[in-house]
Amino acid sequence: QQQVKQSPQSLIVQKGGISIINCAYENTAFDYFPWYQQFPGKGPALLIAIRPDVSEKKEGRFTISFNKSAKQFSLHIMDSQPGDSATYFCAASKDTDKLIFGTGTRLQVFP
Amino acid sequence: KAGVTQTPRYLIKTRGQQVTLSCSPISGHRSVSWYQQTPGQGLQFLFEYFSETQRNKGNFPGRFSGRQFSNSRSEMNVSTLELGDSALYLCASSLYGANTEAFFGQGTRLTVV
Numbered sequence: 632q633q634q635v636k637q638s639p640q641s642l643i644v645q646k647g648g649i650s651i652i653n654c655a656y657e658n659t660a661f662d663y664f665p666w667y668q669q670f671p672g673k674g675p676a677l678l679i680a681i682r683p684d685v686s687e688k689k690e691g692r693f694t695i696s697f698n699k700s701a702k703q704f705s706l707h708i709m710d711s712q713p714g715d716s717a718t719y720f721c722a723a724s725k726d727t728d729k730l731i732f733g734t735g736t737r738l739q740v741f742p
Numbered sequence: 743k744a745g746v747t748q749t750p751r752y753l754i755k756t757r758g759q760q761v762t763l764s765c766s767p768i769s770g771h772r773s774v775s776w777y778q779q780t781p782g783q784g785l786q787f788l789f790e791y792f793s794e795t796q797r798n799k800g801n802f803p804g805r806f807s808g809r810q811f812s813n814s815r816s817e818m819n820v821s822t823l824e825l826g827d828s829a830l831y832l833c834a835s836s837l838y839g840a841n842t843e844a845f846f847g848q849g850t851r852l853t854v855v
Contacts, residue, residue, distance in 0.1 A: 674846030727839030
């Protein structure tokens with residue numbers, strides 16, 4: 632019930648393409664869904680986050696799509712760039728409880 | 743505005759020793775959470791401190807402990823180190839807790855030999 636399942640484990644995309652990473656959760660009490668980006672040797676950096684009262688949130692080239700009934704949310708990276716190559720983590724939490732992280736997706740964007 | 747600062751960045755310790763890691767959160771943030779990151783287990787929650795009190799705890803043995811000071815700085819201690827404790831230890835600060843924006847430090851890379 633506390634798990635967040637993330638897929639795919641790794642993703643290779645050509646420059647200019649769309650990267651899509653998916654996450655699924657079981658606990659319907661989760662009310663906060665952030666995405667983090669992590670480069671090697673660095674801590675995760677908050678990219679974008681959504682709450683269940685909206686179905687989509689867009690910030691620049693990054694979009695979260697949220698499907699409450701399916702208990703799924705996804706990250707879309709439009710016009711992917713080599714600089715986007717990193718590991719991406721989805722996460723979920725309820726109230727002030729801990730963040731539960733997905734297992735991560737290693738994205739490689741080739742020129 | 744300064745980010746989250748973790749010290750030291752790297753540590754090498756011997757099995758059986760103990761270690762203390764430090765985290766200075768963003769000014770004004772009252773919540774500090776600690777995570778262990780390993781290639782096999784991903785990001786695992788250790789504990790969270792809010793206004794000097796432990797508010798949440800993960801499923802780690804009692805060898806892992808922490809505390810938070812009145813200035814919100816936090817320390818994490820691991821006693822009787824095991825080889826399996828080798829990991830990147832990350833702290834995250836936020837205003838009120840997990841469902842508000844959490845900002846991570848660069849982590850402390852602990853190697854146990």
